[in-house]
Amino acid sequence: xxxxxxxxxxVAPLRRSNVDTDQIIPAxxxxxxxxxxxxxxxxxxxxxxxxxxxxxxxxxxxxxILVAGSDFxxxxxxxxxxxxxxDYGFRVVICPRYGDIFRGNSLKAGLLTVVLDQPVVESxxxxxxxxxxxxxxxxxxxxxxxxxxxxxxxxxxxYARWRLMEGxxxxxxTQRHEHDITAFEAARPQWLPRTA
Amino acid sequence: xxxxxxxxxWDSHLVRRRDxxxxxxxxxxxxxxxxxxxxxxDGLRLAGRPVRxxxxxxxxxxxxxxxxxxxxxxxxEVSRIQVETLRRNCAEFGVRLYPMGDRDQGIVHVIGPQxxxxxxxxxxxxxxxxxxxxxxxxxxALGIGTSEVEHVLATQTLLLRPFxxxxxxxxxxxxxxxxxxxxxxxxxxKIGTGGGQGYVIEYRGPAxxxxxxxxxxxxxxxSIEAGARAGMIAPDDxxxxxxxxxxxxxxxxxxxxxxxxxxxxxxxxxxxxxxxxDANELTPFVTWGTNPGQGSTLDATVPDPASxxxxxxxxxxxxxxxxxxxxxxxxxRDIAVDTVFLGSCTNGRIEDLRAxxxxxxxxxxxxxxxxxxxxxxxxVKEQAEAEGLNQIFLDxxxxxxxxxxxxxxxxxxxxxxxxxxxASTSNRNFEGRQGKGGRTHLVSPLVAAATAVxxxxxxxxxxxx
Numbered sequence: 001x002x003x004x005x006x007x008x009x010x011v012a013p014l015r016r017s018n019v020d021t022d023q024i025i026p027a028x029x030x031x032x033x034x035x036x037x038x039x040x041x042x043x044x045x046x047x048x049x050x051x052x053x054x055x056x057x058x059x060x061x062x063x064x065i066l067v068a069g070s071d072f073x074x075x076x077x078x079x080x081x082x083x084x085x086x087d088y089g090f091r092v093v094i095c096p097r098y099g100d101i102f103r104g105n106s107l108k109a110g111l112l113t114v115v116l117d118q119p120v121v122e123s124x125x126x127x128x129x130x131x132x133x134x135x136x137x138x139x140x141x142x143x144x145x146x147x148x149x150x151x152x153x154x155x156x157x158x159y160a161r162w163r164l165m166e167g168x169x170x171x172x173x174t175q176r177h178e179h180d181i182t183a184f185e186a187a188r189p190q191w192l193p194r195t196a
Numbered sequence: 197x198x199x200x201x202x203x204x205x206w207d208s209h210l211v212r213r214r215d216x217x218x219x220x221x222x223x224x225x226x227x228x229x230x231x232x233x234x235x236x237x238d239g240l241r242l243a244g245r246p247v248r249x250x251x252x253x254x255x256x257x258x259x260x261x262x263x264x265x266x267x268x269x270x271x272x273e274v275s276r277i278q279v280e281t282l283r284r285n286c287a288e289f290g291v292r293l294y295p296m297g298d299r300d301q302g303i304v305h306v307i308g309p310q311x312x313x314x315x316x317x318x319x320x321x322x323x324x325x326x327x328x329x330x331x332x333x334x335x336x337a338l339g340i341g342t343s344e345v346e347h348v349l350a351t352q353t354l355l356l357r358p359f360x361x362x363x364x365x366x367x368x369x370x371x372x373x374x375x376x377x378x379x380x381x382x383x384x385x386k387i388g389t390g391g392g393q394g395y396v397i398e399y400r401g402p403a404x405x406x407x408x409x410x411x412x413x414x415x416x417x418x419s420i421e422a423g424a425r426a427g428m429i430a431p432d433d434x435x436x437x438x439x440x441x442x443x444x445x446x447x448x449x450x451x452x453x454x455x456x457x458x459x460x461x462x463x464x465x466x467x468x469x470x471x472x473x474d475a476n477e478l479t480p481f482v483t484w485g486t487n488p489g490q491g492s493t494l495d496a497t498v499p500d501p502a503s504x505x506x507x508x509x510x511x512x513x514x515x516x517x518x519x520x521x522x523x524x525x526x527x528x529r530d531i532a533v534d535t536v537f538l539g540s541c542t543n544g545r546i547e548d549l550r551a552x553x554x555x556x557x558x559x560x561x562x563x564x565x566x567x568x569x570x571x572x573x574x575x576v577k578e579q580a581e582a583e584g585l586n587q588i589f590l591d592x593x594x595x596x597x598x599x600x601x602x603x604x605x606x607x608x609x610x611x612x613x614x615x616x617x618x619a620s621t622s623n624r625n626f627e628g629r630q631g632k633g634g635r636t637h638l639v640s641p642l643v644a645a646a647t648a649v650x651x652x653x654x655x656x657x658x659x660x661x
Contacts, residue, residue, distance in 0.1 A: 016511075016512075017508045017511070020626045022605075022627070023626065027606060027607045028606070030259075031274040031277075032274065032278075033234035033235070033238075045632060045633075071390045075420070075421075076624075079323075079341035100423065100425050101325055101341060105341035105342075109341075157357075158216055170355060171245070175351060177212050180220065181211055181222070188224075192315070192446075193224075193225070193312065193313050195225075195250075195254035196292055
């Protein structure tokens, strides 16, 4: 996983709430067995059917920060939604509330998902619509977003922040606790089912 | 202070806890399917890691498999490669697989309980959000992403932050014609698609106690549609009788039951949030919009977006009605469908098929409607055929298929075409979920069957006029 410390880029304002992971990437794109190349599936229906959709507008072509309405990433657990956003070029998503599984997936795969209140989200929408070329800086180290005169603090727990900043792989961290896992296994009740 | 059921299961699976870090939680059962696992197995291979506990892991083929001509190779090449990849991965890493054609193949959330692998007090995970289904047994069952699938394959554990707890108490008694599906659709409409976010929900109360295991699975299945990480129901005699005699039921049955009986929320435990619903007041429920929270009773009309006080809800309703091509004020009963889908991990079990067959017996599916009946597993199919249900469906003019996720998400050839409209017993009415440009109304199996007969959204009672 790539380390994430600070990122500066343009904002794509997505003025929609309840954007489920079926919208982020429809199921038909989930048949691949590879880990990359999902950018063509990102918002596939909206990109193909709505000429005015934000990602179809040339002024937002280079955006790398997506600002969305509440309940972004609800529904299916498909991590392909996170991969599609990353493959397309997004490094940060900002929204008032996420689907739990999507949020977990994003922080594990290196996509920074920031939670900000609805009024702040609206001011970022306005900022990006007033001047699509305007840049925003997301500083994970300082847990701060800079957008013109706006200086916005955000919360992210220390552990998730540390993992993102170090680009750490969870599995190698967990494997350091092999002894604890083995001890737990030894104490499991005998009647628990085995699949084999 | 006492503990809730969810907290008890959590605590009994705690491998490691440190301040400022997520808890390390042991996983008793890991269910795997073809769509969310290939990249995880690849990750193991790259790092030279084995599957730590193949004996606690089981795989099946469900999401993209065809439901016709299953004895032939999968026609769609990309789907075929994905299924073949799962087969190769399972062989290489020693994971038990129930492939297409096997008597025990089926939707992952149908076969786990059917095999007796899902038991009270366990932790169950799967790279699928409807893993919450298994909570019906008093298990803590979580949908996870592919990174976590790899983590569980490698370590048999998950790093998790403790959840908040919510009780949803359903009082009273369900009226005839009202089902578990109506309970959960009403719950989601009440608390919203984000209402359960951050919570593990425990469903309780007399109307929940009275539900069969299959109905309980329907309720827990859709917990994710309210945004919850999991849904649970405390195990009781209904649970124990369902499990008794199943292939993987505990040999030391009495010891297991003694433990299972302790899996109840203590009287003095406190939930972080509480919701109450009266079953006596529930009637058949259907969705009109493009998320599962946009629903109302079948007696209602399509709402006017202007009637929503919240701006985001209003915008969301406007967009939904445009997509669904519906006008405010239209009676839901006047909405005509061209497709009825009976199946999925929500409502593809034997009881669901029995309920729909009872409505269809001696009746015909309307000429304007295509009805697809897709059993949740090959065992469900076998049982239905033994009971003659397949003949009832076929005589009524419905199609009788083999097991899989099918039109719930349209990864296989079972899809809606652009502009088609379905009444579906599945779990998501998202834009394009059942096929690009398709429109979905979520319903119970009873409403699905009655709708197939009348051609417009209907309850069985409407057939008696």
